[in-house]
Amino acid sequence: MDEQHIVESLRPVLHPKFKKSLVDLGLIRNVSIQDGIVSLTLALKSDTSPLKNILMGEIKKVVGALPEVSSVLVKVVALSKEESARLFPKAPLKGIEKVKHFLAVASGKGGVGKTTIAVNVALALVEKGYKVGLLDADVYGPSVPLMLDIREAVDQENNMIIPIDKYGMRIMSLGMTAGQNDAFIWRGPLVTKILHQMLDQVKWGELDYLVIDLPPGTGDPSITIAKALPKCSILMITTPQEVALADVRRSISLFNKTGHSIVGLVENMSYFLCGHTEQPIEIFGKGGGKRLSEEANIPLIGTIPLDLALGQGGDSGVPLMVSAPHSTTGVVFQEIAKNIAVRQQ
Ligand SMILES: Nc1ncnc2c1ncn2[C@@H]1O[C@H](COP(=O)(O)OP(=O)(O)O)[C@@H](O)[C@H]1O
Ligand SMILES: [Mg+2]
Known part of the structure; x- marks a missing residue:
């Protein structure tokens, strides 16, 4: 022996x-x-x-x-x-084989308008003639189905989930598989698994852009997407307030560490156009986005006003980029989309 x-x-x-x-x-x-x-x-x-x-x-x-x-x-x-x-080489994720660019919309904290911006930027890219998908990766509070008034459940074909077609883009959200009112208390390993599934087993097909609405912060979901998509660009959302800025700094530093390029910073609820005066009213302070952009060396590619029509678009299921793409705010979204497209050739 x-x-x-x-x-x-x-x-x-x-x-x-x-x-x-x-x-x-x-x-x-x-x-x-x-x-x-x-x-x-x-x-x-x-x-x-x-x-x-x-x-x-x-x-x-x-x-x-x-x-x-x-x-x-x-x-x-x-x-x-x-x-x-x-x-053990990783098998490529099947569902996204034919996706050219990934754009994840991130923020330091919730309620800053991340989903509103993800939805309207995705629609602005559609308007520019791109093939676009929208993945709602906010595992803790998927709100894309509500914002786009999608009520139908998704179908499956040959073990692949077929995303829903609406407003000219392909949409997938965890809110479409589970009941919309279910509480989402995913734990770490399950989050990773389910997000991989969203990339691997959803038939995204040929896309120019897959826009991903990340949950706020620097938790497991953001890290999972970052690891799975090393070439994903990040669109960082903030509001002018300092608190939001402190959170967004942490988020920027996460993506700097993982080596992802941050394609731009968008400041939301920057000012209010009240209609009685030409002068924009800066309710939440001034210049926060600009300061952060200079400090972190990220281009500020858009400042979005506080616009009641934009908020209502989210509530009614008909987003502003569908109902009023040529309004003042609509044009801001078009500019943001143009900026992204130029930087991602
Ligand atoms: N610029 C804006 N003007 C008016 N309402 C807005 C604006 N941005 C976001 N909202 C509203 O604020 C709320 C939070 O926005 P949401 O996109 O859900 O934020 P997040 O995804 O960051 O949690 C929603 O009701 C949305 O309609
Ligand atoms: Mg959201």
């Missing part, structure tokens, strides 16, 4: 996920035998892998059944990142 024998005896033991021999995958290492005691190392993606106990059990059974073997010691180690990437 020598090391080679032991390795051969383990060749039929398969990795349950990849259906390939542990030996052929190079996961069995440092095999030695001394006085009937076999020791070996099993390398796995992580040393807390749920496969650990199953595989250790199988290895002990197979090797322990060999003549002259009295006991089997298995040490589990974690593969290095490089080894892991080489041995």
Whole structure:
């Protein structure tokens, strides 16, 4: 009985996920035998892998059944990142194979108008003649179905979810699969899984832009999307108030760390055009977006007024870029879309 024998005896033991021999995958290492005691190392993606106990059990059974073997010691180690990437290359996400550009709309906190802007920027891109998809990735409060008045449930075809077509774009939201009034209390690993599904198993088809409405902040969903889409550009939304600015700084620093390009900053609810005077009224303070843009070196590509029609568009299900694309605010959205398109050629 020598090391080679032991390795051969383990060749039929398969990795349950990849259906390939542990030996052929190079996961069995440092095999030695001394006085009937076999020791070996099993390398796995992580040393807390749920496969650990199953595989250790199988290895002990197979090797322990060999003549002259009295006991089997298995040490589990974690593969290095490089080894892991080489041995287990990630399958490309099927649903987004034909998507040219990704644009995630992010903010430091909620209620700053992120969804309103994601929806209207997506529609402004449609108006420019692009093929556009809109993914509502706000797992904690998907509001795209409400804003676009989408009530139908999504269909499936060959295990792929078919996004809903409305206003010339393809739309998918978790709010379309679960009941709209359900509470969304996803935990970390589930968030990652469900967002991957939104990219992998939704038939987005050929798109120039997939616009993604991220939940606010720097939690699991933002990190998942950032990791899954290394080429995604970020559109950062803020309001002029300092609190929003502090939150948005944290969010900017997350995307700087992950190496994503922030295509621009949009300041929302910047001013109020009241109709009685030409003068814009700066309700929430002045110049916050501009200061942040200079400080973080991100171009300020739009300032959106506080506009009752824009808010009502969200409530009625007919967004402003559908009902009044040529209004003052509509033109601001068109400018933002133009800026994005120019920067993403
Ligand atoms: N510029 C604006 N003028 C008027 N109402 C706005 C404006 N931006 C957002 N709103 C309203 O503010 C509320 C919050 O906007 P929403 O887009 O849902 O924010 P978020 O996605 O960041 O939580 C909505 O009722 C929306 O209609
Ligand atoms: Mg929102």
